[in-house]
Amino acid sequence: xxxxxxxxxxxxxxxxxxxxxxxxxxxxxxxxxxxxxxxxxxxxxxxxxxxxxxxxxxxxxxxxxxxxxxxxxxxxxxxxxxxxxxxxxxxxxxxxxxxxxxxxxxxxxxxxxxxxxxxxxxxxxxxxxxxxxxxxxxxxxxxxxxxxxxxxxxxxxxxxxxxxxxxxxxxxxxxxxxxxxxxxxxxxxxxxxxxxxxxxxxxxxxxxxxxxxxxxxxxxxxxxxxxxxxxxxxxxxxxxxxxxxxxxxxxxxxxxxxxxxxxxxxxxxxxxxxxxxxxxxxxxxxxxxxxxxxxxxxxxxxxxxxxxxx
Numbered sequence: 001x002x003x004x005x006x007x008x009x010x011x012x013x014x015x016x017x018x019x020x021x022x023x024x025x026x027x028x029x030x031x032x033x034x035x036x037x038x039x040x041x042x043x044x045x046x047x048x049x050x051x052x053x054x055x056x057x058x059x060x061x062x063x064x065x066x067x068x069x070x071x072x073x074x075x076x077x078x079x080x081x082x083x084x085x086x087x088x089x090x091x092x093x094x095x096x097x098x099x100x101x102x103x104x105x106x107x108x109x110x111x112x113x114x115x116x117x118x119x120x121x122x123x124x125x126x127x128x129x130x131x132x133x134x135x136x137x138x139x140x141x142x143x144x145x146x147x148x149x150x151x152x153x154x155x156x157x158x159x160x161x162x163x164x165x166x167x168x169x170x171x172x173x174x175x176x177x178x179x180x181x182x183x184x185x186x187x188x189x190x191x192x193x194x195x196x197x198x199x200x201x202x203x204x205x206x207x208x209x210x211x212x213x214x215x216x217x218x219x220x221x222x223x224x225x226x227x228x229x230x231x232x233x234x235x236x237x238x239x240x241x242x243x244x245x246x247x248x249x250x251x252x253x254x255x256x257x258x259x260x261x262x263x264x265x266x267x268x269x270x271x272x273x274x275x276x277x278x279x280x281x282x283x284x285x286x287x288x289x290x291x292x293x294x295x296x297x298x299x300x301x302x303x304x305x306x307x308x309x310x
């Protein structure tokens with residue numbers, strides 16, 4: 001689930017080009033988990049929208065990896081970059097993407113941090129092959145795309161092996177429950193470096209019940225938690241996205257220069273957002289109970305198959 005920004009990107013690199021990547025065509029493919037469809041974006045020259053089973057999943061500007069059109073991805077990039085600048089080494093970043101789509105964030109981070117080593121985990125193996133055909137992506141070891149289920153892959157990873165973990169996994173318009181529990185959060189914590197950061201895209205309804213439960217889970221595992229969303233979403237006035245971040249390293253606290261800089265940056269774009277610190281998150285979560293694993297709930301097993309035109 002995504003909210004789309006129709007304002008052209010303002011990052012360095014010049015105006016968006018109208019040129020297309022050779023592999024991109026308006027078409028629907030049948031994949032391992034349903035269908036994926038590429039459509040031209042009528043509002044942004046040379047840009048494309050990827051729909052997975054009818055739901056907007058990724059926005060692609062082939063020759064502009066720095067142009068992020070989904071607002072929550074702008075929030076991702078703002079939070080990650082602040083944390084990298086404060087706590088991490090930008091020349092040796094290790095990034096894990098849970099949820100791949102068309103690798104929009106992976107392409108952005110490869111542009112921003114050319115030496116980063118990234119792994120993208122995507123449930124639909126056929127989609128991973130299509131994305132490689134569509135786009136000129138960095139090759140291994142800079143960017144590896146791994147077909148698999150996000151939790152199952154995370155549980156196999158070595159401790160202290162990632163500096164940034166980004167979760168952007170949806171089945172329809174909801175993140176699968178087994179990726180929202182305290183137990184899964186502890187797996188992410190184990191994989192992260194001591195100063196690493198976990199950033200999540202949460203889709204929620206107006207009651208924000210799911211967001212409160214996720215914040216509660218993060219607070220049970222990490223020392224610092226922050227939230228980013230537009231004011232209407234935080235006040236429970238609509239359905240949309242909330243970006244959460246968690247780390248054992250300090251995240252900007254209200255009143256600090258870093259928080260002020262983040263707030264200023266997040267006001268840009270067509271959907272101005274607010275930054276909320278750990279103290280706010282504790283108050284927001286209140287007495288909400290975090291979700292825990294249920295032994296009877298199996299972890300989904302990725303299907304196997306190949307892409308075909310539909």
